[in-house]
Amino acid sequence: MQRQGFIGGTAAIRIHVTGGLLLAAYLAFVAWYTLRPLDVPWVMPANLRPLDGIRGDFALGWATGLRRVAGGLALLAPLGVLLPMAGGRLAVSRLGSLIRTMAATALVSLAVELLQTAVPGQVVDVDSLLLNTAGAALAHAAVVPAGRAWLLRRAGRSVAAGLPEEPAQGRTPTIPRVGIAPWSDALPPSSP
Numbered sequence: 258m259q260r261q262g263f264i265g266g267t268a269a270i271r272i273h274v275t276g277g278l279l280l281a282a283y284l285a286f287v288a289w290y291t292l293r294p295l296d297v298p299w300v301m302p303a304n305l306r307p308l309d310g311i312r313g314d315f316a317l318g319w320a321t322g323l324r325r326v327a328g329g330l331a332l333l334a335p336l337g338v339l340l341p342m343a344g345g346r347l348a349v350s351r352l353g354s355l356i357r358t359m360a361a362t363a364l365v366s367l368a369v370e371l372l373q374t375a376v377p378g379q380v381v382d383v384d385s386l387l388l389n390t391a392g393a394a395l396a397h398a399a400v401v402p403a404g405r406a407w408l409l410r411r412a413g414r415s416v417a418a419g420l421p422e423e424p425a426q427g428r429t430p431t432i433p434r435v436g437i438a439p440w441s442d443a444l445p446p447s448s449p
Contacts, residue, residue, distance in 0.1 A: 276342030295378025303381040310384040329388025337396030362393035
């Protein structure tokens with residue numbers, strides 16, 4: 258019998274393992290890319306006001322602003338697909354999955370921003386956190402619902418084609434309950 262919400266069989270294991278390996282590899286790449294020291298003559302101050310950095314980049318020109326926004330959206334966008342792939346729940350609400358993915362991506366982005374405070378040449382920027390989370394949300398909304406629908410159709414075809422499902426577990430054994438004796442039975446009889 259198949260558990261509710263999970264893909265059954267070896268396909269589930271392959272998807273989970275592949276998602277987990279790709280997630281680990283991508284997080285290692287993100288750590289290398291964002292936490293390597295930069296040799297720069299000067300560093301901008303930290304940006305702790307939301308959208309100020311983006312406004313400043315667009316003030317330098319549309320090409321610079323678009324490049325900055327696209328880079329921020331793209332950096333953690335693969336997490337929008339890899340996190341649900343590694344988690345592997347098939348029958349969950351779309352909104353719940355999106356919220357969990359956005360929260361996890363925001364935490365990863367926050368960790369990167371906090372670790373950048375100790376790296377020479379790297380600067381904390383709250384706009385990066387916002388753009389990274391939005392990029393993962395866009396990737397999740399674009400790919401995950403279609404992927405889940407495809408997997409559900411595929412699972413439906415395999416059941417309709419008569420492919421074997423997981424065997425039933427059988428009856429659950431019942432264990433007789435052992436009661437505790439009342440206090441009157443536990444005390445020795447009193448003598449007159």
